[in-house]
Amino acid sequence: MALLPILQYPHPRLHIVAKPVLAVDARIQALVADMIATMYAAKGIGLAATQVDVHERVVVMDVSDERDNPLVLINPELVWTSAETHLKEEGCLSVPGIYDCVERCDAVHVRALNLQGQTHTIEADGLLAVCIQHEMDHLLGRVFVEYLSPLKRNRIKKKMLKAQKEEA
Ligand code: QAP
Numbered sequence: 001m002a003l004l005p006i007l008q009y010p011h012p013r014l015h016i017v018a019k020p021v022l023a024v025d026a027r028i029q030a031l032v033a034d035m036i037a038t039m040y041a042a043k044g045i046g047l048a049a050t051q052v053d054v055h056e057r058v059v060v061m062d063v064s065d066e067r068d069n070p071l072v073l074i075n076p077e078l079v080w081t082s083a084e085t086h087l088k089e090e091g092c093l094s095v096p097g098i099y100d101c102v103e104r105c106d107a108v109h110v111r112a113l114n115l116q117g118q119t120h121t122i123e124a125d126g127l128l129a130v131c132i133q134h135e136m137d138h139l140l141g142r143v144f145v146e147y148l149s150p151l152k153r154n155r156i157k158k159k160m161l162k163a164q165k166e167e168a
C-alpha cells in the first residue's frame with residue numbers, strides 16, 4: 001500500500017475527464033487500496049482517482065464518524081437525483097484550506113461496480129449524497145470552486161499558487 005500525491009488546484013490535470021474502468025482487476029484493487037489509505041492519511045471523506053492523477057472512473061469515500069466504513073464506487077452513474085437542492089459548505093483535498101457553499105441535490109441514487117466487480121445501487125442523502133456528487137464531478141474534470149463566482153475562484157487560484165510557490 002502506498003500514499004499517493006494529491007494534485008493541487010489549479011493543476012491542469014484536475015480537468016481531465018476520466019474513462020470507464022474496463023475490468024475490476026488486481027491493478028484497480030491496488031489503486032483503490034492506495035486511494036483509501038491516502039484519503040484516511042489526509043483526513044478526507046472522499047477522494048476521486050482524478051485527484052491522484054489516474055483518469056479512470058474510481059472514487060472512494062467514508063463519511064462515517066469511526067472512519068472504518070470505506071465505500072468504493074467504480075464506474076458510478078447517477079440513476080436518479082432529487083428535484084430538491086440545498087446549499088452546503090464543501091472543501092476538497094485538492095484545494096486545502098478553502099471552504100465554500102455549493103448547491104447540490106438533496107438525495108441521489110447511484111449505480112456502480114464494487115471491488116468485486118458486482119453492480120450495486122446506493123440510495124444516499126445527507127453528507128453522503130453531497131460527497132457522491134462532489135467526487136463524481138472530479139471524474140468529469142470539475143472542481144467545486146468552479147461553481148463559485150469568477151471573483152472568488154480567481155482569489156482562490158492566486159492563494160493556492162502562492163502557497164505552492166512557498167512550499168517549493
Ligand atoms: C468532498 O472533501 C466533500 O481543506 C471531500 O485542509 C467535502 O474530504 C464532500 C480536507 C465536503 C462533502 C462535503 C479539506 C482536508 C478534506 C481541507 C474532503 C483540508 C483537509 C476534504
Ligand code: CO
Binds near residue numbers: 134
Ligand atoms: Co474534491
